[in-house]
Structures are given as C-alpha cells and as structure tokens.
Amino acid sequence: MPWAETIVDTLKKWDTSLIAYVPDISIDRVTSIIDADPFFHLVSCTREEEAVGVAVGSYAVGRNAAVFMQSSGFGNSINGIASLCLPSRTPIPIFMNLRGQVGEFNIAQVAMGRNTKPILDLFGIAHYTIESEDRMDTLLDGVMKLCHAHRNPVAICMTPMLHGGKIA
Amino acid sequence: MLRFDATQLVLRHAGDSPIVGNLGPTSDELYHAGHRDRNFYTYGNMGLCSSIALGMALSTDDKVISLDGDGSLLMNLGTIATIGREMPENLVVLVWDNEMWGQTGGQSSHTATGTNLEDVAKSCGISKTTTVDDLETLEEAFGRAMNEPGPWFIVAKIEEAAEYMPVAPVEPEFTLYRFRNTYIE
Numbered sequence: 001m002p003w004a005e006t007i008v009d010t011l012k013k014w015d016t017s018l019i020a021y022v023p024d025i026s027i028d029r030v031t032s033i034i035d036a037d038p039f040f041h042l043v044s045c046t047r048e049e050e051a052v053g054v055a056v057g058s059y060a061v062g063r064n065a066a067v068f069m070q071s072s073g074f075g076n077s078i079n080g081i082a083s084l085c086l087p088s089r090t091p092i093p094i095f096m097n098l099r100g101q102v103g104e105f106n107i108a109q110v111a112m113g114r115n116t117k118p119i120l121d122l123f124g125i126a127h128y129t130i131e132s133e134d135r136m137d138t139l140l141d142g143v144m145k146l147c148h149a150h151r152n153p154v155a156i157c158m159t160p161m162l163h164g165g166k167i168a
Numbered sequence: 169m170l171r172f173d174a175t176q177l178v179l180r181h182a183g184d185s186p187i188v189g190n191l192g193p194t195s196d197e198l199y200h201a202g203h204r205d206r207n208f209y210t211y212g213n214m215g216l217c218s219s220i221a222l223g224m225a226l227s228t229d230d231k232v233i234s235l236d237g238d239g240s241l242l243m244n245l246g247t248i249a250t251i252g253r254e255m256p257e258n259l260v261v262l263v264w265d266n267e268m269w270g271q272t273g274g275q276s277s278h279t280a281t282g283t284n285l286e287d288v289a290k291s292c293g294i295s296k297t298t299t300v301d302d303l304e305t306l307e308e309a310f311g312r313a314m315n316e317p318g319p320w321f322i323v324a325k326i327e328e329a330a331e332y333m334p335v336a337p338v339e340p341e342f343t344l345y346r347f348r349n350t351y352i353e
Contacts, residue, residue, distance in 0.1 A: 018227055041226055043254060045219075046246025053216030053247070057223025060208060060344055061186065061230075062351035065223065083212025084220075087340035 003133050003162050004030035007095065010140040011066060012039060014148070016093070018058040019043065020051035021068035026097040026163045031068055048073035052080035055092045070097040071116040071157070072109055081153060082123060089151040093144060098129065098157040103165045120155050127155035130162050169302050171264050171326045172333070175201040177307055178233065178262065181314050185231040186224055186347070190217040190240050192271045194264055198235060199336030205350050209336055209343050215244030218261050222251055225259035228351065231314055232258055238265040238279045245288060248321070252292030257317040261289075262310065264326050274328075289321035301325040 001009070007030045011019070019034050020043045034040045045051040048069045055065035069077065074096055085092055099106075100113020120127045128143055130136055140156070147154040171193065178187070179202040186206045189195035195209035208224075210217055218241065221234035241248070241263055251259065267280035279285060286297045296318050300306045306324050313320035 018223065020223070043223075043226065043250065045250055047244070049213075049216065050219045050244060050247050050250065053213065053219030053244075054223035054226070054250075056216075057188070057220035057225075058227040059223075060220070060348050060351075061224045061228040062348060063227035065227075080213050080216055083214075084210070084216060084340075087211065088344040089341045090344065 001133070001137065003130070003136060003158070004033055006133065006136045006140060008033050008037070010137065010144060013141065014064060014144040016064040016066050016144075017041060018055065018063055018065040019068060020045050020054040020065060022048050022051060022070075022073050024068070024070040024097050026070070026160070026165060027068060027095065027158060029163070030095075048077035049080040052077050052085060052092065056084055056088070056090050059090050059092065066093045066095060068095045071099045071113045074116050074119075075112050078119070081125070085153045086123065090153065091147040091151045092153045093147050094153055094155045096155060096157055097163065098159050101159045103160045117157065125153055125155055126150070127157055129157045129159060131159050132162060169306065169324065169326050170329050171266075172197045172201060172329060173303060174264070174306055174324055174326060175235070177303055178235070178310060181307075181310055182233060183314075185233055185314070186228070187233045187235060188217050188221040188224070189235050190237045190264070193332055194235050194237055196333050196336045199338065200333050205346050208347050209338055211340050214240050218251065219244065219247045221259060221261065222247065222254065222256065225256035226254060229258060231260060234259070234261045236261060236263045238263060238267060238285065239269045239277045241285060242278055242283070248289055248294070249292045251319055252289070252294050255293070256319055259319040260310070260313045261319065261321045263321075263323045265323050266326050266328055268328075270328050286321065286323045294319055294321045297321045299323040299325065
C-alpha cells in the first residue's frame with residue numbers, strides 16, 4: 001500500500017480522528033487525503049506548538065489526536081511538547097517530514113533537520129524513521145501501540161527516500 | 169475587578185463545562201475558587217491555554233471555557249486566527265487582562281500600550297466579542313456566552329491582588345487523567 005494511505009489506515013485503526021497540522025508540501029499527499037475524508041477533522045494551525053495544544057485538548061476530552069509538521073516546525077513545538085505533553089503524559093503521535101537529509105537543497109533546513117532526532121533523544125521521546133513502504137503498516141501499528149501504552153508522544157520521521165522530497 | 173472574584177463568578181455559571189486555566193495565578197485561583205474534575209490546570213506551555221480549549225471544543229459538544237491571560241495570548245495570537253477559522257460554537261475564551269506580565273515582575277504588556285485583543289478577535293472573524301471591566305458586566309456577558317452560540321471572546325480587565333494565592337497542589341499527569349476520565353468513563 002502507498003505510504004500516505006498506510007498512515008491514513010493506521011490513524012483510523014487507532015481511532016485517531018483529530019489531526020492538527022501546519023502544511024508541508026512533502027507530506028501534503030497524506031494531509032490532503034485526511035482533509036477529504038469525513039472521518040477526520042483536519043485543523044490548520046498557524047504554528048506547530050499551537051497544533052500540539054489543539055491535539056492535547058482533543059485527547060483530554062477523549063478523542064485521539066495526531067500532529068503533522070515538518071522538522072523545522074518541530075523547533076517551534078518543543079516548549080509545548082516539553083511543558084505540556086511530557087508532564088501531563090499525552091500520547092500524541094507526531095508525523096514529520098524530516099528535512100536536512102539526502103537531497104536537501106536549502107541550507108537553512110539542515111541544522112534543525114539533522115538535529116531533530118538528537119533533540120528527540122534528549123527528551124526521551126521515541127522516534128522512528130521511515131524510508132520505505134516495506135512493512136510500514138506493521139511498524140506504524142506498533143508505534144501507535146507504544147504511544148498509547150507509554151502515554152507519551154512519539155515521532156514518526158519521514159524522509160525524502162519515502163515521500164520523494166520537496167521539489168525546489 | 170479582582171481575578172479571584174471573577175473566577176468565582178465563572179464557576180457559578182459554568183455547570184459541568186470544562187475550564188482550561190492559564191498557567192500561574194489563573195490556575196491557582198481556579199483551584200482555590202472551586203477545584204473540580206473538569207478544571208484543566210496548566211503549569212507551563214505559556215500561550216497554549218486557548219489552543220487546548222479549541223482542541224476540546226472541536227471534540228466535545230460541551231461548552232468549553234478558556235481562562236487565558238493577555239501576556240500568554242500575546243505569545244500565541246495565531247490561535248485567535250485558528251479559532252476564527254474553525255468557529256466552534258461551543259468555545260468561550262475569557263481573557264484576564266491585567267495589562268502586564270504579572271509573574272515576571274509586573275512589566276507592562278502590549279495591551280497597556282495599544283493592542284486591543286477584542287479588535288484582534290473581531291478581525292479574525294469572531295463576532296461575539298466584548299470587553300468588560302466589572303463583575304456586573306462580566307456576569308451579563310458570560311451568562312450570554314454560556315447560553316448563546318459562539319465562539320465568544322470576552323476580554324475582562326482585571327487588577328492583580330496584593331498577594332498571590334498558594335500554588336495549587338496538583339500534578340499535571342493527574343490533572344489530565346482525572347479530567348479525561350470524566351469523558352471516557
């Protein structure tokens with residue numbers, strides 16, 4: 001199954017229907033499917049930290065939520081993750097396009113992109129990098145299970161090897 | 169108008185509605201005015217109070233009340249635009265506006281120097297707005313907000329009390345767990 005459809009199917013299986021996001025061209029394929037599917041409510045946010053807050057609010061009233069962003073926006077979301085998600089223990093899966101990888105054309109994207117996973121490690125946030133559709137459904141299902149068992153955010157980092165990257 | 173008196177007023181009209189409290193004295197005073205399972209106290213994440221309330225309002229039919237602050241909301245003005253885009257009828261944003269950053273030494277905030285948060289909300293498409301500066305007008309506005317479709321955006325000009333109340337003895341993890349259990353049980 002194509003990667004975007006696999007993500008959508010996994011979100012449905014885990015009854016995760018509120019998606020808060022900041023648009024990104026490389027993962028627009030999946031957020032466009034979500035936007036067109038009445039199962040989901042896609043909330044367009046002005047900033048990634050705001051998306052984290054919206055997702056936590058949804059979870060607090062019993063509706064599972066996920067966040068979509070790109071790695072540069074992960075930098076914008078850190079305070080929300082560190083001072084809200086972690087201390088209150090909220091299982092929010094964070095799907096992000098990982099910039100600064102092979103094929104990156106923009107110098108400004110490299111530092112945040114390449115430091116995203118080390119920063120996740122510093123916070124003890126589990127993260128998984130997806131570069132291929134092979135067994136992606138099994139991996140994503142397991143990531144969601146871990147996320148809810150641990151009641152902590154997890155990051156799913158998608159690279160250009162998976163989605164083809166940004167076209168200049 | 170003291171924030172604590174205004175918070176007691178809100179609790180009298182809130183019924184079972186969830187209330188999200190901004191970090192610091194707003195959450196502490198909410199706790200002391202009337203601790204309840206549907207109080208969602210925040211401890212950090214400055215600026216996200218109304219974003220959390222927005223996420224709640226999009227996922228429950230209950231009226232959801234955000235007790236935000238001027239300094240905090242200035243940190244995340246974009247969320248007013250998102251509220252204006254989503255237009256949840258069940259969201260009531262109440263901004264305690266003391267025109268200062270009270271917790272960091274009382275430095276004047278931008279609402280003291282010309283920023284009008286009610287006008288910001290209006291320009292984001294939110295039409296149910298008002299600014300109040302005493303308990304009587306707050307009660308009238310908040311009563312309407314609880315009974316008429318929103319989203320509502322109420323700026324309440326408040327004064328800081330001479331002394332802060334004790335920090336609310338609550339833990340973030342337990343706050344979320346207790347709050348969420350009122351929805352999933």
